Amino acid sequence: MVISANPVSIDPRLGLELGYKELIFVRAGIYNFQQALKDGDTLNQQKVWIYQPSLGVGFKLKNLGIDYAFTNLANQSNPLYTHIFSLRLNLIRKKKEN
Numbered sequence: 001m002v003i004s005a006n007p008v009s010i011d012p013r014l015g016l017e018l019g020y021k022e023l024i025f026v027r028a029g030i031y032n033f034q035q036a037l038k039d040g041d042t043l044n045q046q047k048v049w050i051y052q053p054s055l056g057v058g059f060k061l062k063n064l065g066i067d068y069a070f071t072n073l074a075n076q077s078n079p080l081y082t083h084i085f086s087l088r089l090n091l092i093r094k095k096k097e098n
Contacts, residue, residue: 025058027069056084063090 015029030051038046056069065088073080 023060025060027054027056027058029054063093064088065090 011031012033013029013031015027015031017025017027019025030053032052034050035047036050037044038048052072054069054071056067058065058067065086067084067086067088069084069086071082071084073082
């Protein structure tokens with residue numbers, strides 16, 4: 001969290017999504033901004049900003065959505081990457097406009 005105070009906290013996120021015909025989507029984002037001690041700093045005095053980038057793609061077929069994301073879960077100097085899959089089923093039908 002970038003700003004943590006009582007009663008307000010700020011946790012910024014930045015993302016971009018490009019879609020084609022409401023069928024396929026490409027996404028990119030940056031989140032989880034933090035200040036941390038710099039790796040290799042033996043005196044623990046140097047701080048650096050770290051963040052978590054992510055890339056993804058999504059498909060939407062009628063009421064079914066499938067999403068995939070690739071993200072970094074750890075510090076940039078010692079990355080730990082993960083793959084995230086999600087499945088979404090919309091049970092509510094939209095009424096068609098005349």
